[in-house]
Amino acid sequence: MNSKKATAALALATALALGASACSSSSSDDGKKGTGKGGTTSSASAAKDAALTGIVNASTKAGGTVTLDNTDVPDSLDPGNTYYGWVQNFSRLYARTLLTFKPAAGKDGLTVVPDLATGLGQPSADAKTWTYHIRAGLKYQDGTPITTKDIKYGIERSNFAPEALSNGPTYFKAYLAGGDKYQGPYKDKNPNGLASIETPNDTTIVFHLAKPFADFDYLATFSQTAPVPAAKDTGADYVKHIVSSGPYEFKSYTDSVGADLVRNPQWSKATDPVRSALPNEFKIKFKINATTVDNDLLADNITVDSGGTGVSPQTQAKVINPKYAKNTDDSYAGATSYMAVNPNVKPFDNIDCRKAVEYAVDKVSVQTAIGGNVKGDVATTLLPPTVNGYAKFDEYPSADGKGDVQKAKDELTKCGHPTGFSTNLTARSDRPAEMAAATAVQNALKKVGINASIKSYPAGKYFSNFAGVPSYVHDHQLGLMMTAWGADWPTGYGFLDQIVDGSAIKPSGGNNLQELNDPAINKALSDAISNTDAAARTQAWGQIDKMVVDTATVVPLIYRKNLLYRPASATNVTITQAYLGMYDYLLLSSSK
Missing domain, CATH: 3.40.190.10 (Periplasmic binding protein-like II)
Incomplete structure (x- = not known):
């Protein structure tokens, strides 16, 4: 072509x-x-x-x-x-x-x-x-x-x-x-x-x-x-x-x-x-409380929740009943919720410790915590199915999406922590669904001996002051960080580049929270976007996605949907x- x-x-x-x-x-x-x-x-x-x-x-x-x-x-x-x-x-x-x-x-x-x-x-x-x-x-x-x-x-x-x-x-x-x-x-x-x-x-x-x-x-x-x-x-x-x-x-x-x-x-x-x-x-x-925003929407006191991420879990049960359901739109967000695993924070410099997290996370419990399948589908890739270049794969499979405790423990043994370890897990304090997801992850990790303390930060400063600041992440041992990403434009490059390319690592305001700087991945991204053959570019995005997931620096959680009112x-x-x-x-x- x-x-x-x-x-x-x-x-x-x-x-x-x-x-x-x-x-x-x-x-x-x-x-x-x-x-x-x-x-x-x-x-x-x-x-x-x-x-x-x-x-x-x-x-x-x-x-x-x-x-x-x-x-x-x-x-x-x-x-x-x-x-x-x-x-x-x-x-x-x-x-x-x-x-x-x-x-x-x-x-x-x-x-x-x-x-x-x-x-x-x-x-x-x-x-x-x-x-x-x-x-x-x-x-x-x-x-x-x-x-x-x-x-x-x-x-x-x-x-x-x-x-x-x-x-x-x-x-x-x-x-x-x-x-x-x-x-x-x-x-x-x-x-x-x-x-x-x-x-x-x-x-x-x-x-x-x-x-x-x-x-x-x-x-x-x-x-x-x-x-x-x-x-x-x-x-x-x-x-x-x-x-x-x-x-x-x-x-x-x-x-x-x-x-x-x-x-x-x-x-x-x-x-x-x-x-x-x-x-x-x-x-x-x-800075309006999430429940207040929802209640104001239902009362027709405001036109829209500008964040566009949908009603909170506390409100969801109310809006899916017939009285309100006709005013809802359950939209695929073209986005994936995932957890970054930072290899510059010990013990995640060891890939087997990262793989232990991959196998331990119960993604179905995360889905349940944020409101069920109305809020999204269980993810195994970074690229969501709505983005051009998506390829289906599962590098850390479990029979039912609920994690594999035994494989997680095997990986812990390989990385020299057979009884587990302690780390910190971040989430945005004013996003109830993300906090609920973090708690579900915390509970799943605890089953294999990984004790994750949740550290919450405001969304407006999450990337500029905390999770997106490598020096802060290292000093505070933020090994695991909840985040979500949507395509800058609807192609694989528009989705992946700013979260997996080494050049996107910044002193502050960064979105490559896992600080991934893999030369092979960097080159693959550059080569693909230089190719004027659209079909070849499209195929490359799925291959690069798999390369990223194989580093065990990201745990795909949910292909997000927004229940909007x-x-x-x-x-x-x-x-x-x-x-x-x-x-x-x-x-x-x-x-x-």
Whole structure:
């Protein structure tokens, strides 16, 4: 299938088609379909799972206020300093990017469409040079023009200044020519910035890569490509005064409390065919108790739980009864909950001790603890079945998914700890399902003599201050860490790279919690993403997944599902698989 003339654009189109197929559910579209300025406008009745493939309570009415709650704080609302999927989704309200995912129902929501750009990227035949042109007439909230120099600067600050912005992914740094040497705009005062991002004029931007990257259009959807005016940038404090390029601007923002977004009068539908921007206002509150969030949804006091991970286990029993079930959507999240096993924390420097954990964990008990199969399926791989490249395998089998105590004890004997050992296990304190899963893991490990003390940390700082900080992990002997991951984009590379490649290990804000830095895995990832043969790339992702699981540094637990609840006042409600199976916040509006 490979050809000397095959372009990266063709490879991307193939990947998109495969990804869309993999992410579609068994349900059929519900209601009529049409096309509007915001994408698909299919209308679905308010029935269980209706938002999986249709738009529930479709409306073209402008006005109203969308209210969102979150159980903790975001890593950052700064589009250049975030990695949380819900923030990537939410930030599209005020931060436009080169490309974005189409706000549409079902598989159409996986389609990449132009946003600031006039079209998809124009790649060279070897996928090492990518060119984009942006629309004329684009403006910030203060009326100043948006140029490609602002997009270039936004990328430079987001990927190359970890001393100020440490939370986001580092794909641009890894792939841009000279990215390994550039120190970012706060240290490098050269006004021309990184030479491998060219802006020959105010509407053209050219990326020169050190190696081929066939998935580059997906990178152009990241919030890191949102423009930032250099004159207004204040580093880590930029979050307090974000300059909007989208239909909404910040009326107020208070750290750890919330934010209020109102219409940006400089935004124009003429330069933004993607957004309908119906609501007048978006109000979001942070650090709201999970049960309170659920109760407010059921009482129709808020529009949506912004975290998008579904109702808590305590509420689940209530919402699956007929009174509430018609307002629920049980969505595959394109994500896997797993436990990282850090080989830099003893005794996990010994692979047999790691294998003991693999065999000891009772995954069915974890599934039960988080709410049963409505919250997900037992996992044996890192890649979930909804991601292009998934291959089915089980390297640490047990007859019923409940673990194998005898094999775990055999591995303990091999690693010199026949009676077990003690370690620490981390989880996010404000995520009840994750805490419940950690307790189930703790109980399973105890049966083979492994005593795991649970250490809980807030979600908003989990990666930036604790589990994602190698020095903290080593000093506090955090051998086991609960986490979950969804694809940055719906291919194997978009899922695996930031959690298993050695280059993704960072001083803080890292997601490769197990600090895996295996040369063979690193090379396999690089070789695969350089291949413009889409079929060969797809096959490689499953092979790399198996290589990772064979290191026994990750324990796949659950292919996640989110049991979401939509109150009656929520309109234009649909699931987006592009953002981990949560509701699409670009479409969402409210009758209130």
